Amino acid sequence: MSSRGVAPRWSELRVPDFDLEKTLESGQVFHWVRHGDGFRGVIDRTPVLVRQRSDRLRVTAGTQKLVANYFALDESLTKICATFPADPAMRRAVEFCHGLRIIRQPAWECLATFITSSLKQVSHIKQISRTIRERFGDAISNDGESGFSYPSPECLAAQSERTLRDCKLGFRAPNLRAAAKMIAGGKVDLEAIRAFPDDEARSELCRLPGVGPKVANCVLLFAYGRRRAFPIDVWIARVLREVYFKGKRGVTQKRLEHFSQTYFGEHGGYAQQYLFHYARTNRARLTNEN
DNA sequence: CTCCAGGTTCCGG
DNA sequence: CCGGAACATGGA
Numbered sequence A: 001m002s003s004r005g006v007a008p009r010w011s012e013l014r015v016p017d018f019d020l021e022k023t024l025e026s027g028q029v030f031h032w033v034r035h036g037d038g039f040r041g042v043i044d045r046t047p048v049l050v051r052q053r054s055d056r057l058r059v060t061a062g063t064q065k066l067v068a069n070y071f072a073l074d075e076s077l078t079k080i081c082a083t084f085p086a087d088p089a090m091r092r093a094v095e096f097c098h099g100l101r102i103i104r105q106p107a108w109e110c111l112a113t114f115i116t117s118s119l120k121q122v123s124h125i126k127q128i129s130r131t132i133r134e135r136f137g138d139a140i141s142n143d144g145e146s147g148f149s150y151p152s153p154e155c156l157a158a159q160s161e162r163t164l165r166d167c168k169l170g171f172r173a174p175n176l177r178a179a180a181k182m183i184a185g186g187k188v189d190l191e192a193i194r195a196f197p198d199d200e201a202r203s204e205l206c207r208l209p210g211v212g213p214k215v216a217n218c219v220l221l222f223a224y225g226r227r228r229a230f231p232i233d234v235w236i237a238r239v240l241r242e243v244y245f246k247g248k249r250g251v252t253q254k255r256l257e258h259f260s261q262t263y264f265g266e267h268g269g270y271a272q273q274y275l276f277h278y279a280r281t282n283r284a285r286l287t288n289e290n
Numbered sequence B: 001c002t003c004c005a006g007g008t009t010c011c012g013g
Numbered sequence C: 001c002c003g004g005a006a007c008a009t010g011g012a
Helices: A020-024 A064-070 A077-082 A088-096 A107-115 A122-136 A153-157 A161-165 A172-184 A198-205 A213-222 A234-244 A253-263 A268-282
Strands: A010-014 A033-035 A038-043 A046-053 A056-060 A139-142 A145-148
Touching: A010 A064, A020 A038, A020 A046, A038 A064, A038 A145, A046 A064, A046 A139, A046 A145, A056 A064, A088 A234, A088 A268, A107 A122, A107 A153, A107 A172, A107 A213, A122 A145, A122 A153, A153 A172, A161 A172, A198 A213, A213 A268, A234 A253, A234 A268, A253 A268
Parallel strands: none
Antiparallel strands: A010 A056, A033 A038, A038 A046, A046 A056, A139 A145
16 A cells, blocks of 8 residues: 555566465465555565566565565576476476465564464465454554564563454464463574474474474474475365375375375475465366376 | 364373 | 364354
8 A cells, every 4th residue: 555645666576487476375474465466465574565467576666685585586496396206296286386486484473373374264364364463563664555564472472362362363362372472481482493403493383382283384384494394284185195195094194294204305395385275276186187 | 054274282092 | 193072263
């Protein structure tokens, strides 16, 4: 929104191999909203308007570097996709998800948002994310763009459980509050985790209430750049069972986890995101379609 | 109305 | 380690 009533100033950057819509609508981030033929959102504490036309990205003036880093435009999708297994389902997902990038989110807002995501539909996660930003975040603006930052751990830790429940958090409210308290109190250090190996980082995140293996893997993948992290939610579990364990009985969670870590390779998290987005968008089986 | 959603936690085999 | 159940809320 242009709060000064003047035409916004733009910066432009070339973005080969990038699809803004797929990237923002693939269930990895939840606060961006469509605005005209683009999207309006906040990167850390900077409100940004983004619009793509073919390989050109128009962004709010002066935010090119911020945007380029956030959307990980420096990474080669060609090289990443080359490491995927070449089975039919994976190929279909790769073709469908051309230009989808895994972005670099701030750790806390990513973690907090995924704590609120458990057993929720994407549309509702978006609603909760927006409510939390509007009620507890700071109103911020930049070059005529405005928005709300994600509230700090200290801020959410200071809210009552009831106040948080009023954001339609349900049983997740005490989890979000307790996790915020642990981080605000230094019991878990989200910056220190950056230096940890994957397994240690995961177990450290799992110390937080409301954080299990799935949410921890989302944070590792979407905020810490750990590309092997492979979140297994209901959709991906379904895909794995129907595509890679077709007709087999007694496929346990452990079995799926082991398979995900050995089959998809060093960028398994990317492969997971492509399979997830393809399956969810098409509501189709990846199996028996050649 | 019923079913399910980018799960986690606790509990008894 | 494994399967079940409870947990809030709102779309489909």
